[in-house]
Amino acid sequence: MRKLSVLFILLFSVIVAFAQKEDSAFIKRISDEILMNGKAYENLRHLTKNIGARLAGSQGMVKSEQWGLKIMQESGADKAYMQECMVPHWVRGGEDKAALKKKTAGATEWTSKTLDVVALGNSIGGGKNGISAEVIEVKSFDELEKRKDEVKGKVVFYNYKFNPTFIRTFQAYGDANKYRGQGPSMAAKYGAVGVVVRSMSHSTDNNPHTGSTRYDSAYAKIPAVAIGLQDADWLSTEINAQAETTKPAQLRLELFTNGHFLPDTIGHNIIGELKGAEFPEEIITVGGHLDSWDNCEGAHDDGAGCVQTIEILRAFKAIGYKPKRTIRFVLFANEENGLRGGNKYADEAKAKGEKHIFALESDAGGFTPRGFGMTGTDEQFQKFLSWKPLIAPYGCSEFNRGGGGADIGPLNRAFKTPTAGLNPDSQRYFDVHHARNDVFEAVNKRELDLGAVNMAALIYLVDKYGM
Amino acid sequence: MRKLSVLFILLFSVIVAFAQKEDSAFIKRISDEILMNGKAYENLRHLTKNIGARLAGSQGMVKSEQWGLKIMQESGADKAYMQECMVPHWVRGGEDKAALKKKTAGATEWTSKTLDVVALGNSIGGGKNGISAEVIEVKSFDELEKRKDEVKGKVVFYNYKFNPTFIRTFQAYGDANKYRGQGPSMAAKYGAVGVVVRSMSHSTDNNPHTGSTRYDSAYAKIPAVAIGLQDADWLSTEINAQAETTKPAQLRLELFTNGHFLPDTIGHNIIGELKGAEFPEEIITVGGHLDSWDNCEGAHDDGAGCVQTIEILRAFKAIGYKPKRTIRFVLFANEENGLRGGNKYADEAKAKGEKHIFALESDAGGFTPRGFGMTGTDEQFQKFLSWKPLIAPYGCSEFNRGGGGADIGPLNRAFKTPTAGLNPDSQRYFDVHHARNDVFEAVNKRELDLGAVNMAALIYLVDKYGM
Numbered sequence: 001m002r003k004l005s006v007l008f009i010l011l012f013s014v015i016v017a018f019a020q021k022e023d024s025a026f027i028k029r030i031s032d033e034i035l036m037n038g039k040a041y042e043n044l045r046h047l048t049k050n051i052g053a054r055l056a057g058s059q060g061m062v063k064s065e066q067w068g069l070k071i072m073q074e075s076g077a078d079k080a081y082m083q084e085c086m087v088p089h090w091v092r093g094g095e096d097k098a099a100l101k102k103k104t105a106g107a108t109e110w111t112s113k114t115l116d117v118v119a120l121g122n123s124i125g126g127g128k129n130g131i132s133a134e135v136i137e138v139k140s141f142d143e144l145e146k147r148k149d150e151v152k153g154k155v156v157f158y159n160y161k162f163n164p165t166f167i168r169t170f171q172a173y174g175d176a177n178k179y180r181g182q183g184p185s186m187a188a189k190y191g192a193v194g195v196v197v198r199s200m201s202h203s204t205d206n207n208p209h210t211g212s213t214r215y216d217s218a219y220a221k222i223p224a225v226a227i228g229l230q231d232a233d234w235l236s237t238e239i240n241a242q243a244e245t246t247k248p249a250q251l252r253l254e255l256f257t258n259g260h261f262l263p264d265t266i267g268h269n270i271i272g273e274l275k276g277a278e279f280p281e282e283i284i285t286v287g288g289h290l291d292s293w294d295n296c297e298g299a300h301d302d303g304a305g306c307v308q309t310i311e312i313l314r315a316f317k318a319i320g321y322k323p324k325r326t327i328r329f330v331l332f333a334n335e336e337n338g339l340r341g342g343n344k345y346a347d348e349a350k351a352k353g354e355k356h357i358f359a360l361e362s363d364a365g366g367f368t369p370r371g372f373g374m375t376g377t378d379e380q381f382q383k384f385l386s387w388k389p390l391i392a393p394y395g396c397s398e399f400n401r402g403g404g405g406a407d408i409g410p411l412n413r414a415f416k417t418p419t420a421g422l423n424p425d426s427q428r429y430f431d432v433h434h435a436r437n438d439v440f441e442a443v444n445k446r447e448l449d450l451g452a453v454n455m456a457a458l459i460y461l462v463d464k465y466g467m
Numbered sequence: 468m469r470k471l472s473v474l475f476i477l478l479f480s481v482i483v484a485f486a487q488k489e490d491s492a493f494i495k496r497i498s499d500e501i502l503m504n505g506k507a508y509e510n511l512r513h514l515t516k517n518i519g520a521r522l523a524g525s526q527g528m529v530k531s532e533q534w535g536l537k538i539m540q541e542s543g544a545d546k547a548y549m550q551e552c553m554v555p556h557w558v559r560g561g562e563d564k565a566a567l568k569k570k571t572a573g574a575t576e577w578t579s580k581t582l583d584v585v586a587l588g589n590s591i592g593g594g595k596n597g598i599s600a601e602v603i604e605v606k607s608f609d610e611l612e613k614r615k616d617e618v619k620g621k622v623v624f625y626n627y628k629f630n631p632t633f634i635r636t637f638q639a640y641g642d643a644n645k646y647r648g649q650g651p652s653m654a655a656k657y658g659a660v661g662v663v664v665r666s667m668s669h670s671t672d673n674n675p676h677t678g679s680t681r682y683d684s685a686y687a688k689i690p691a692v693a694i695g696l697q698d699a700d701w702l703s704t705e706i707n708a709q710a711e712t713t714k715p716a717q718l719r720l721e722l723f724t725n726g727h728f729l730p731d732t733i734g735h736n737i738i739g740e741l742k743g744a745e746f747p748e749e750i751i752t753v754g755g756h757l758d759s760w761d762n763c764e765g766a767h768d769d770g771a772g773c774v775q776t777i778e779i780l781r782a783f784k785a786i787g788y789k790p791k792r793t794i795r796f797v798l799f800a801n802e803e804n805g806l807r808g809g810n811k812y813a814d815e816a817k818a819k820g821e822k823h824i825f826a827l828e829s830d831a832g833g834f835t836p837r838g839f840g841m842t843g844t845d846e847q848f849q850k851f852l853s854w855k856p857l858i859a860p861y862g863c864s865e866f867n868r869g870g871g872g873a874d875i876g877p878l879n880r881a882f883k884t885p886t887a888g889l890n891p892d893s894q895r896y897f898d899v900h901h902a903r904n905d906v907f908e909a910v911n912k913r914e915l916d917l918g919a920v921n922m923a924a925l926i927y928l929v930d931k932y933g934m
Contacts, residue, residue, distance in 0.1 A: 035631040041671070164502040167861055167917070204508070204912055368835070368892045394634055398864060425835045425892060427913045445671055446894045450634070 023390050023464070027457045031394055033315045034453050040311040041445040043071060044366070047307065048297035048440040055121075055294040056334040057089030057265045064290050065268050068306070068331045072272030075310050076317030077329065079273045085344035087267035087334040090122050092294055093258030096225060098196070100235060101132070101254060105247035115235065117196065117225035117255075118295055118435075120180060121212040121337045125258035126223040131155065131194045135253040137239045141178070141186060152191035155253045157227075158183050159236050162202045162430065169202070169426040170364070173433075176200045177211070184224040185216035194255045195224040198232040203431040206230040210293050210434045212337040223257045267291075267333040269341045272313055276325040282466070283349075285328045285359040286312060286459055289335035289342075289407055296438040300429065304366025304443060306331050308422075308452040315456055323463045325357065332407040335363070339406055346410035356417040358467040360455060361405025365433075366448040367424035369395040372458065373403020376418030380467055384420070387461045396454040398423065418467055422455055490857050490931070494924045498861055500782045501920050507778040508912040510538060511771065511833070515764035515907040522588075522761040523801040524556030524732045531757050532735050535773070535798045539739030542777055543784030544796065546740045552811035554734035554801040557589050559761055560725030563692060565663070567702060568599070568721060572714035579721075582702065584663070584692040585762055585902075586724040587647060588679040588804045593690040597723035598622065598661045604706045608645075608653060619658030622720045624694075625650050626703050629669045629897065636669070636893040637831070640900075643667045644678070651691040652683035661722050662691040665699040670898040673697040677760050677901045679804040690724045734758075734800040736808045739780055743792040749933070750816075752795045752826040753779060753926055756802035756809075756874055763905040767896065771833025771910060773798050775889075775919040782923055790930045792824065799874040802830070806873055813877035823884040825934040827922060828872025832900075833915040834891035836862040839925065840870020843885030847934055851887070854928045863921040865890065885934050889922055 034040075051067060054060035065082065072080035098117040101110045119125070137157045138144045144156065158179040166172045177200055184195045199209040206228035215221045227235065242248040270290060276282060288305020292298020313329045333341030349356055360372075374384050381401055388399045404412060404419030411417045424447070432438040501507075518534060521527035532549065539547035565584040568577045586592070604624045605611045611623065625646040633639045644667055651662045666676040673695035682688045694702065709715040737757060743749060755772020759765020780796045800808030816823055827839075839858075841851050848868055855866045871879060871886030878884045891914070899905040 031634070032632045164913075165499045167498070169913075202913065368894050370837075427835050427917065428911050431911070444895050444898070446631075446636075446669065450894065 020390065023461065026460060027390060027394070029319050030315055030456045030460065031453045033319050034311060034449050034456065037318065038311055038449045038452065039314055040307040040448050040452055043307040043310060044299060044303050044443060044448065045440055047303045048299045052297055053294045054290060054292050054298060055090070055336065056087035056267055056291050056338060057262065058294065061267060061291060065270055068270035068290055071310055072270060072313070072329065075272065075314040077272030077313060078275045081271055082268035083271055083344060083348060084266055084268055085333055085340045086264045087340050088338045089262040089265045090337055091260060091262060092119060093125055093260055097256040098225060098227070099254045100238060101252040102238070103250040105249055115231045116206050116208050116228040118208040118210045119257040119259045120184070120197070120224045120226060121210050121293060123184065123213050123224045123257065123259045124221040125260060126194065126255055130254055130256035131223055132252050132254045133193050135239060135251060137236055144186060148190040151187060154192055155194040155196060155255065156187035156192045157196040157235060159198045159232055161198065162200055164202055169430050172202070173200055173430060180211050180226065181214050184213050184222055185219045188219035188222045192222060194222050196253065197224065197226050199226045199229055201229060201430045201433065201435070203229060205437070207435040207437050210295055223255055225255060225257060267340065269333050269345055270331040272329040274313065274316065274323050274327045277322050278324040280326050281355050282325040282357045283328055283354055284325055284357060284459060284462055285330055285408060285411065286455060287330035287332055287407060288362045290331040291334050291336050293336055293434050296434070296436050297440060298438060299440045299443050300365040300432055300438050301434065302335070302363045304448055304451065305362035308362050308366070308448065308455055311452040312456040312459060315452070325463050327459065327463065335406050342407035343410050345407070346414045349411065350414050356411055356415050358462045359404070359408035359411050359417055359419045360422070360458060361408045361419070362422040362451060362455060363405045363407070364422065364426065365424050365429040366443045366451060367428060368447040369422060369451045369454045370425050371396045371398025371400060371423045372420045373400045373423055374418065374420040375402055375404050375412060380418045383465070383467065387458070390461065391454055391457045394453050394457060395450050420458065422451055424451055487857065490928065493927060494857060494861070496786050497782055497923045497927065498920045500786050501778060501916050501923065504785065505778055505916045505919065506781055507774040507915050507919055510774040510777060511766060511910060511915065512907055514770050514774065515766045519764050520761045521757060521759050521765060522557070522803065523554035523734055523758050523805060524729065525761065528734060528758060532737055535737035535757055538777055539737060539780070539796065542739065542781040544739030544780060545742045548738055549735035550738055550811060550815060551733055551735055552800055552807045553731045554807045555805045556729040556732045557804055558727060558729060559586060560592055560727055564723040565692060565694070566721045567705060568719040569705070570717040572716055582698045583673050583675050583695040585675040585677045586726045587651070587664070587691045587693060588677050588760060590651065590680050590691045590724065590726045591688040592725035592727060593661065593722055597721060598690055599719050599721045600660050602706060602718060602720040604703055611653060615657040618654060621659055622661040622663060622722065623654035623659045624663040624702060626665045626699055628665065629667055631669055636897050639669070640667055640897060647678050647693065648681050651680050651689055652686045655686035655689045659689060661689050663720070664691065664693050666693045666696055668696060668897045668900065668902070670696060672904070674902040674904050677762055690722055692722060692724060734807065736800050736812055737798040739796040741780065741783065741790050741794045744789050745791040747793050748822050749792040749824045750795055750821055751792055751824060751926060751929055752797055752875060752878065753922060754797035754799055754874060755829045757798040758801050758803050760803055760901050763901070763903050764907060765905060766907045766910050767832040767899055767905050768901065769802065769830045771915055771918065772829035775829050775833070775915065775922055778919040779923040779926060782919070792930050794926065794930065802873050809874035810877050813881045816878065817881050823878055823882050825929045826871070826875035826878050826884055826886045827889070827925060828875045828886070829889040829918060829922060830872045830874070831889065831893065832891050832896040833910045833918060834895060835914040836889060836918045836921045837892050838863045838865025838867060838890045839887045840867045840890055841885065841887040842869060842871050842879060847885045850932070850934065854925070857928065858921055858924045861920050861924060862917050887925065889918055891918055
């Protein structure tokens with residue numbers, strides 16, 4: 001009996017070793033294919049330079065959807081199609097402008113300095129005449145609360161710093177973005193007429209970073225902009241200088257924004273599919289989101305995730321890989337200001353009674369891959385963890401719990417589908433995130449390609465072994 | 468007895484846990500200091516923008532040495548000094564130029580296309596009239612050997628590709644750089660009159676990448692240049708097109724380079740020291756090299772390593788750290804084309820009978836840190852490995868065997884001093900390495916700072932626990 005179990009363990013070890021060798025060889029083939037013949041970079045060039053910005057409802061959205069469908073077909077999908085969903089249609093409506101007007105004590109003239117700002121996504125413009133009001137700086141919601149009686153009729157300037165001591169920059173983002181999301185309504189509650197938010201970034205430049213805000217329907221919808229970091233520091237210095245002098249100047253902040261909503265319009269998730277040979281009913285999803293903010297090319301956010309998704313499809317076909325399970329390559333609609341694409345995808349899956357065993361998203365930039373974050377049961381996490389030695393040589397050596405992506409979140413909530421997100425190095429992400437410098441030139445070809453390599457390896461392992 | 472040993476183990480565990488907590492808290496303090504108040508980025512701006520290129524023997528070298536000494540003093544070194552060494556003095560001597568001249572079959576006129584080239588460091592120019600000769604393309608030394616009878620009187624074009632399938636780009640560099648180092652003499656052996664080497668890079672641009680070559684004194688010293696990747700591909704296509712047609716055009720490659728040596732001159736290692744309180748005779752060295760190639764600002768190579776080194780000194784002083792052992796912060800002279808600084812440092816250490824317990828170098832760019840490579844005994848490596856959990860949260864999670872740096876290699880050879888090298892992410896390094904785009908703008912502040920954080924943590928642990 002004892003001998004038998006030793007034999008069994010030996011046999012099992014041999015099988016595991018053989019499978020690992022096979023997997024390792026296969027992943028090397030995928031990697032070589034992508035690093036030698038990859039098209040992700042040229043696809044990204046097209047998406048960013050020939051199409052450009054592609055916010056939900058825009059002409060760029062329509063063009064990018066058509067391109068997405070075509071590229072799915074050309075990359076070898078068994079089936080490529082559009083999944084319709086209604087999307088919000090927010091427009092900036094014109095140029096965002098801001099200036100600080102100053103009248104020194106005793107002077108008769110006002111001086112003016114232009115500030116580099118961008119209206120927050122989903123925010124409502126201040127009308128033809130804009131806003132002109134005194135400005136109050138607060139460092140936090142706590143300070144706002146304490147000084148609520150001073151807020152009425154003023155512009156609130158949230159000058160909360162992106163914390164440099166967090167090593168992973170997404171922590172700083174998670175820490176700071178409540179001021180963008182809730183700041184306008186929190187200020188409107190106390191009668192503010194406008195909001196300026198310090199950009200969520202620790203870049204060394206002055207580009208302002210947009211992103212969506214959410215109005216609380218209980219309060220007035222007041223105009224809201226993000227301001228570049230250098231101008232935020234300058235504005236803070238000006239305000240504090242007045243507070244410290246016995247002869248304060250008058251300061252007024254002028255804001256001109258024009259954001260508004262048009263009626264919802266038709267958008268689409270773009271889906272390419274490779275049908276599974278053994279378990280076609282088991283679906284694996286991999287994707288990124290096709291929409292971007294309107295003030296940039298959306299190269300890192302999330303052109304990178306889209307072209308990596310397409311690249312995995314292309315590479316699988318190029319090396320003749322026939323998946324066991326059905327793999328869906330999805331370019332999601334409207335992640336930035338509505339999440340309608342991700343919700344639609346899960347709703348339709350539910351309506352059709354589909355079986356979704358795993359979903360992977362790349363929506364943290366096209367930077368050098370470092371790891372994956374995974375949401376699932378203990379058992380699923382252990383299985384995921386067992387693949388680390390196979391993937392780590394390609395860059396993803398940090399396998400953490402917790403992760404996924406906004407677009408695949410609804411799938412997890414609907415089916416408890418385990419999800420994972422690619423975690424590229426995060427140091428440069430918030431230098432460009434939602435800012436005018438999120439352009440093709442900010443993406444490095446090899447970093448982008450390696451993201452696709454690591455994602456392809458994970459998808460291959462999930463396809464082979466299930467999840 | 469049994470109870471006693473249980474008690475002992477418990478006590479030991481408590482002590483270890485306490486020490487780890489203390490270390491962890493200390494490393495967090497260093498990290499916060501560097502990420503909040505770091506001066507590495509502004510120091511790099513000065514070194515690259517106000518001083519610029521600083522090849523051994525140049526005015527830039529002299530200026531950077533003076534700056535280095537001053538900054539060591541300002542950053543709080545107990546003692547800062549210059550260590551003199553003779554350095555080679557190679558000069559480019561003028562503008563490097565190359566063109567492909569072509570006369571189509573039957574035509575009377577020659578056409579000409581300029582190629583983007585840079586003479587290899589230490590190479591000897593072709594004189595006033597330059598070189599004009601037929602060109603032969605080879606993909607490898609094997610092919611050169613097979614076609615050696617065709618080489619005489621020609622320019623040899625080594626078109627060996629930087630292998631994209633290696634994940635870590637230094638592997639591709641190790642694989643390809645023999646063509647730059649030995650290529651000219653290998654070609655001269657068979658009578659070649661000049662050499663063109665494909666740049667060691669997988670950038671997407673056309674910048675040529677220099678670096679030193681080594682002539683074998685048995686053969687003629689022929690001119691040698693590196694060529695940008697796009698021009699390399701174009702040149703290859705032209706050559707092959709002629710080989711495939713029945714009416715080949717005449718092709719001649721023109722090369723104008725002016726490199727030559729002036730007499731050796733005086734250079735210096737710049738050394739800042741913090742004296743150890745408990746074991747002052749035990750020396751820990753941390754450094755980078757101050758020299759750079761003459762065609763760039765040397766921001767990644769190795770301005771980054773220099774300002775990180777200085778930053779560790781600054782941060783230690785800022786938080787009031789008093790080391791147990793003596794820590795030397797060294798900016799080495801002449802790494803690029805002579806290694807005289809590194810050799811001098813080890814020679815002097817030997818002459819003085821110093822005890823060098825550890826040396827760390829940063830000379831792989833100011834990119835996001837990923838790990839350390841370490842050269843030492845098994846026991847030393849295990850100790851080093853035991854620190855990984857303390858450092859990994861700051862980015863360096865890959866602790867590998869084998870590593871150090873060119874400048875601290877002589878120390879390892881002289882004393883068997885264990886050495887380590889910072890391994891930043893390598894994907895972008897060879898986009899800029901030894902090329903005109905190795906400039907300040909290519910360095911990201913946070914990536915640079917985090918390199919210093921991880922190095923400081925390692926130096927702290929070596930200082931506390933020995934090696």
